[in-house]
Amino acid sequence: xxxxxxxxxxxxxxxxxxxxxxxxxxxxxxxxxxxxxxxxxxxxxxxxxxxxxxxxxxxxxxxxxxxxxxxxxxxxxxxxxxxxxxxxxxxxxxxxxxxxxxxxxxxxxxxxxxxxxxxxxxxxxxxxxxxxxxxxxxxxxxxxxxxxxxxxxxxxxxxxxxxxxxxxxxxxxxxxxxxxxxxxxxxxxxxxxxxxxxxxxxxxxxxxxxxxxxxxxxxxxxxxxxxxxxxxxxxxxxxxxxxxxxxxxxxxxxxxxxxxxxxxxxxxxxxxxxxxxxxxxxxxxxxxxxxxxxxxxxxxxxxxxxxxxxxxxxxxxxxxxxxxxxxxxxxxxxxxxxxxxxxxxxxxxxxx
Numbered sequence: 001x002x003x004x005x006x007x008x009x010x011x012x013x014x015x016x017x018x019x020x021x022x023x024x025x026x027x028x029x030x031x032x033x034x035x036x037x038x039x040x041x042x043x044x045x046x047x048x049x050x051x052x053x054x055x056x057x058x059x060x061x062x063x064x065x066x067x068x069x070x071x072x073x074x075x076x077x078x079x080x081x082x083x084x085x086x087x088x089x090x091x092x093x094x095x096x097x098x099x100x101x102x103x104x105x106x107x108x109x110x111x112x113x114x115x116x117x118x119x120x121x122x123x124x125x126x127x128x129x130x131x132x133x134x135x136x137x138x139x140x141x142x143x144x145x146x147x148x149x150x151x152x153x154x155x156x157x158x159x160x161x162x163x164x165x166x167x168x169x170x171x172x173x174x175x176x177x178x179x180x181x182x183x184x185x186x187x188x189x190x191x192x193x194x195x196x197x198x199x200x201x202x203x204x205x206x207x208x209x210x211x212x213x214x215x216x217x218x219x220x221x222x223x224x225x226x227x228x229x230x231x232x233x234x235x236x237x238x239x240x241x242x243x244x245x246x247x248x249x250x251x252x253x254x255x256x257x258x259x260x261x262x263x264x265x266x267x268x269x270x271x272x273x274x275x276x277x278x279x280x281x282x283x284x285x286x287x288x289x290x291x292x293x294x295x296x297x298x299x300x301x302x303x304x305x306x307x308x309x310x311x312x313x314x315x316x317x318x319x320x321x322x323x324x325x326x327x328x329x330x331x332x333x334x335x336x337x338x339x340x341x342x343x344x345x346x347x348x349x350x351x352x
Contacts, residue, residue, distance in 0.1 A: 112321075193275050201302075292314055312330075
C-alpha cells in the first residue's frame with residue numbers, strides 16, 4: 001500500500017536519544033546542591049528531555065495539547081453511560097474553551113488544538129481542524145472498525161499535524177482525545193497488543209456499573225473473535241478494533257518523536273495509542289513521558305508494557321489530555337532546576 005510505505009518512510013526519521021546530552025545532564029544534576037538522585041523522577045525527566053531535544057535545558061515554553069475526536073460504531077452495543085451525540089457536543093465545548101482540558105491548559109500556558117478525525121456529524125467551526133477520514137468507525141463486533149488504509153491515513157494526518165506545529169515553534173506536546181465508546185476500542189487494543197485478557201483490560205469507562213462492565217468485556221471478546229487482530233500486526237489491529245482518534249494520536253506520537261519533541265501521554269486511551277505507536281516504531285517510546293495512572297484498571301499494565309512510569313496518581317479518568325497537561329508543570333519544574341539551581345561551587349557548599 002502506498003500509505004504504508006509512506007508511513008514507514010516517516011518512521012525512519014525517528015532516531016535514538018542523544019546519549020551525550022543525557023550524560024551531560026547527569027553530570028550537571030550531580031553538581032547541583034542536593035544529594036545525588038534526590039529529586040527522583042524530576043531528574044529522570046530532565047535527562048530524558050536533554051536526550052530528546054539535544055539540549056541540557058531546552059526552552060519548551062511553547063507547547064500544545066492535541067485533542068483528537070472520533071465516534072465509534074460499537075456504541076450500538078450499549079457500552080457507554082453517555083450517548084454518542086456527546087462527542088460532537090464536547091468538541092464544541094473544547095472549541096469554546098469550556099472543557100476541563102481548556103482550563104488546565106490555560107494554567108499551563110498550553111494551546112489546545114481540537115481535531116475532527118471521525119466525528120459522526122457535520123462540524124464547522126473556524127478553530128476546528130478537520131482530518132475526517134470517515135464519519136465514525138463501524139461496529140467492530142460485526143466487521144472491522146475501519147479499513148487498513150483509513151487507519152494509515154489517520155496516522156499520517158496526526159503525524160503531519162504535529163510536524164506542522166513543530167515547524168511553527170511548538171516543542172512539547174500532550175495527547176488528548178474525545179470519543180464516546182473509545183475505552184472499549186482501547187481495551188480491545190490492549191487485549192490484543194498488551195498481553196491482557198478482555199476482563200483485565202476493560203474498566204468502568206465513563207461510570208458504568210459492574211454488570212455493564214461485564215457486558216463490555218463480552219463486546220470486546222466478540223470484536224476480537226470477529227476480526228482476529230494479531231499482536232504481530234499493530235496497524236491491522238488498530239484498523240480492526242481501534243478508533244480514528246486513536247489512530248490520529250498514534251500519528252501525533254510518531255510525529256513528535258520524528259521532530260525530537262517530548263510527548264506527554266495522557267490516560268488509558270492515549271496510552272493505547274502509545275502502545276500502538278511503540279509497536280509500530282519501538283524507538284518512539286523514548287520520546288514519551290507517562291503522565292498519570294488512570295482509574296481504568298488496565299492502565300497500569302498498559303503503561304508497564306510500553307515502559308512508562310506515571311508521574312502522578314490522582315485517581316483521574318476524564319481523558320481529554322487533562323492528566324498530561326498537569327504534567328507540563330512537572331516538566332517545567334525539572335527544567336527550572338537545570339537552569340536555576342546553584343552548583344556546589346557557585347554556592348560555596350561543601351560536597352559529601
